[in-house]
Amino acid sequence: MRELKKDLWPHKITVMVVEDPDENLIEPWLSEQFGRWKNRWNVVYRHDRTDFYFKSSTDATLFALKWT
Numbered sequence: 001m002r003e004l005k006k007d008l009w010p011h012k013i014t015v016m017v018v019e020d021p022d023e024n025l026i027e028p029w030l031s032e033q034f035g036r037w038k039n040r041w042n043v044v045y046r047h048d049r050t051d052f053y054f055k056s057s058t059d060a061t062l063f064a065l066k067w068t
Contacts, residue, residue: 002044009042009053011060015067016049026052026067034059 004012015026027043030052034040041063042053054060 004042004044004053009055011054011057013052013060013064013068014049
């Protein structure tokens with residue numbers, strides 16, 4: 001099971017995989033809000049869930065309020 005280094009990506013939000021059309025909107029929203037992938041956020045895909053990692057607790061909180 002892949003986990004990102006906690007010292008680089010201390011905040012993790014998990015989104016369960018469901019057949020939801022909004023799921024395809026998460027990454028464009030992240031890019032719009034926080035910039036390019038791997039700058040302020042990162043992602044690990046799993047068969048039953050997707051883990052989103054953030055460097056900032058503020059970014060993680062905003063993401064959790066919007067998508068969970």
